[in-house]
Amino acid sequence: MTKIKHLGAVSGLFALFLVAACQPNPYKEGERLYKVNCSNCHMDHGEGLHALIPPLAGADYLKNNRDQLPCLVIHGIHDTIVVNGKVYAEQMPGVESLSEIQVANILNFINTSWGNQNQPFMIEEVRTLLKKC
């Protein structure tokens, strides 16, 4: 009997752990698309790579340049930019095959992962911004 109680407590804890572990990702499709299209460079936890690839986790660029983000995903960027005070003069290829919904999903995944708490994008907004690229 005590054993069973014990087991109940353990599995309860485990379930809690699972819930906690899964919580930061309401954007499952965005996560999948991120893994396929972005994580090779920006890495699994958005940490980037030294002076070569800027981070996405905790990046002020996401807030400061919010309106440019949909175009950046589709067309890439080859510019001199500042992310969290560090200068990057690199080049990133875009992924032109992504749909508006997919762009919104990826950006929303990034905007709510690894401690990021940026405002999500609506499809309408992405569509309007993409027209202006």
Next chain:
Amino acid sequence: MKQTLFIFLIVSGFASCMQSPSDQVLPILGERDISPAGDTVYPTIPDFSFVDQDSQTVTNATFAGKIYVADFFFIHCPTICPKVKKNGLRIYEKYKNDDRVALLSHSIDIRNDTVAALKRHAEKLGIDAKHWRLVTGDHDEIYGIADNYFSVATEDPDVPGGFDHSGRLILVDKNRHVRSFCDGTNAAEVDRFMKDMDLLLAEQFPK
């Protein structure tokens, strides 16, 4: 039923520890030949001569008395290279004060990855040429030697970035024999690979 599960967990726990027992010797990889005299001949890395990020000539002699980790990459690689570099950096950090170990990355983009470009790349990675050489050289020599390292390097306009290559890391011993390799994009495989490096160090530099 619960008990069986428990035993299973224990056993699989042990099994995962047993994969690299410390008395294990790494095999020499590749197809062996028998010489006319009847000796077994193992494939070796042939002579090479490349140029690194500091314009220094890099040959087999550069790695005399060392074990080294080789790979193939290019700077504007849109796919696997950053992950391989990230794992390469883990190896670099672990052994950067150990002169028995070096890293050698061959660029397969001869046109764009000039010595100056390699230098910039090395600076951005924060690496020191003494322990990690980024090299360029003659097109055919680089593409040819990829075979000896059991790696793929081909120009292919149909793949992203224009080059097809495997993200393998290859471990070469003091005698120019390939002893281990791993998928450089996979952190867990690289962990195993670093254990292989320690095994090889113990074998080739006995106390």
